[in-house]
Amino acid sequence: MPAPSTPPEELLQLLPEAVVQTDALWNITYLNPAWHKLTGHSLEGTLGRSLLDFVHPDDTGTLRSGMPVFRLRLANSDYRWMRLQLQPKNDAANRVISRQGVLIEITEITEQVLMEVRQRFLRLLETIDGVVWEAELGVGNTFLSPQVERLFGYTVEEWRADPRFWRLHVHPDDLPQALVVDDAAYNATHSYAYEMSYRLIAKSGKVVWVRDLCRVDVDAGRPNRMVGLMIDVTQQKNTELELVQSDNRYALATRGSNDGIWDWNLQTDVLHVSERFNEIVGLSDTGNLHEDGWHFLQQLIDPDDHERVQTAYRRHLSGQRPNFSVDFRARHGSGRLVWLNWRGVAQFEDGMAVRMAGSLSDLAERGSSYDALTNLPGRPLFHARLEHAIALHQDGASKGGDTPAPGDATTFAVLLLDLDRFKAVNDTLGHHVGDQLLQQVARRLESSVRAVDLVARMSGDEFTVLLECVDHAGAADRARQMAAALAAPYRIGTHTVTCGASIGVVSSQAGFATTDDYLRAADAAMYQAKSHALGVCVFSGKAKQGST
Incomplete structure (x- = not known):
């Protein structure tokens, strides 16, 4: 038994x-x-x-x-x-x-053996080409691997000091969707894995594309915990990023100066052009598709300018330039010569250029609306856009009262910035270096704003920015991010140049009636920032509040 x-x-x-x-x-x-x-x-x-x-x-x-x-x-x-x-x-x-x-x-x-095990674990983390992280609601990141400093320039301590750090450094174009995904994870009722891609603004001001592989762990009665791996995918996204940035600039140029748009398949030589492109060159009866793209373009370009045009885009295709922009004379359909600007960017696959896209401008029509050096809008276009923003805001205020509702699409801000020590760069290194510095400043400013915003060059080393759909605090935060981006060193030939900026900020909260009123207020705030080394100064009513 x-x-x-x-x-x-x-x-x-x-x-x-x-x-x-x-x-x-x-x-x-x-x-x-x-x-x-x-x-x-x-x-x-x-x-x-x-x-x-x-x-x-x-x-x-x-x-x-x-x-x-x-x-x-x-x-x-x-x-x-x-x-x-x-x-x-x-x-x-x-x-x-x-x-x-x-x-x-x-x-x-x-304990020594255990510490060695931990050290091996940390060294293993360092071999991973990404940042291992852990986060909890209200606490922020409870763990970050040391790779965060190599990939983004921030120390672990800097990142973990503020629970909002990640949200404050996601690119503004990507933040709304990223917050939707992030909030869903914090409020999830069960564990699951997810991933998202977005741009993060590094300490240097550089925009880094990130692929975030994440998992949310849900324990009943406790805040949700997320763990993940952030991978730098900028190299893979670089071509796409260039095209997106260029498309934003072309859309702005088209809206402001009525440029022509073109798209060229380099593998088939098929060139698509817009109606406005044909109008600029006076060939409105030739159609929008040209199966022999290069032959069509050669017929347009004055023979004396062939070599200069070819050199410009070949430098871009060989990787020497991130994009290309070249002025040339073209034979208009009426028989007269016209000065045009041709600019664009190529898409690469496996190191080979497969497609180019860009815009065509009539320089006589563009006049002072665009700055030839930086390819930014100039004073006239900025004034027109600001007048439109003021009118929309005044109309919204008359309908909804003096206090704008959260997320009010009519709110805006004007930023006026002046480079610090720019004259010293010109005097010591020459105007050629100074011109290249202005071009790099323009590109950094463009990468620091959204597609709906406008960056313009007013004169010399003075730039303006129109931020749309932004409140008073958001404008100040964006200005501080711009100041940080511009303060990072510039590499120009054999020179390393450091040249920050003083920024004055005035938001639609001030309630001014004219463009000149806003620019005067922004200029006064900028002067305060420069004279007191504040970096950024925000105009608020009759008072000016400074911040570094």
Whole structure:
């Protein structure tokens, strides 16, 4: 006759190893007698308490993230190294409802060995071409791998000092969608994996494309925890980014100066042009598709300018220039010569240019609306856009009262900035270097704003920015990001140039009636920023509030 079996609970009572069980909130729900023998804590005084209360403060994060080795506080207040591989039990919705495991003392493994294991873990993180992170709602990042400094320029301490750091440094064009994904993870009711791509503004002001592979872990009764891996995919996104930025500039140019648009398939030589393109060259009856694209363009370009035009786009195709822009004489359909500007950017696949797209401008029509050096809009176009923004804001205020509603699309801000020490650059390195510095400043400003915003060059080293659909605080934040982007060193030939900017900010909250009123207020704030080395100065009513 077989011996009667022993109930499982009685077996657990007899085990020499300590058996620990917790609920989803880490509260201890079961212990066998070996717990008291191992730790000195009584079962009665321990049951119902959080297991994390007995874990060394430096090790609670690693235990929660799944690392099984940690230091446990004994009844005599000493800490001993333990191993507890907790196995979670999930419900039908994949939510953790309990954890259980066997607690084993590993004192024979010295602290030095454990520290070496941790160092190897950190070195392993450094070999990963990405940033490993962990975050909780209201806390921000509870862990960041050291790669964050190499990829983005920020130290771990800088990043973790502000729970809003990530949100403040996502590119404004990508922030709304990123926040939708982020908020959904923080409010999720079950664990799941997800990924998203967005642009992050690095400490240098550079825009970095990021692919974020994430997982949200949901434990009942506790804030959701997210872990992930941020990977720099700028190289893969570079061509796409250039096209997006160029498309934004071309859309702005088309709206402001009525440019012609073209798209050229370099593999088939098929060239598509807009109606406005044909109007500019006086060939409105030739259609919009040309199957021999290069032959069509050669017929337009004056023979004396062929070599200059070819040199411009070949430098771009060879990778020497991020885009191309060249002025040339063209034979108009009426027979007269006209000066045109042809500019664009190529799309590359496996190192080969497969497509080009851009715009064509009549320089006589463009006149002073555009700046030839920086290819930015000039004073006339900026004034026209600002007048339109003022009219929309005044109309909205008359309908909805003096106080704009959150997210009011009619709010705007004007930024006026002047480069610091620009004259010294011109005097010591020459006007050629100064011109290249202005071009690089223009590109950094363009990469710091959204597609709906407008960057213009007023004169010399003075630039203006019109931020649309932005409130007073948002404008100040954007100005500080621009100041940080412009303060990073510039590489011009063999020279490294440092040239920051003083920025004056005035928002539609001021309620001025004319463009001159806004520009005068922005100029006054900019003067305050420059004279007091504030970096950014915000005009608010009759008072000016400075900030570095």
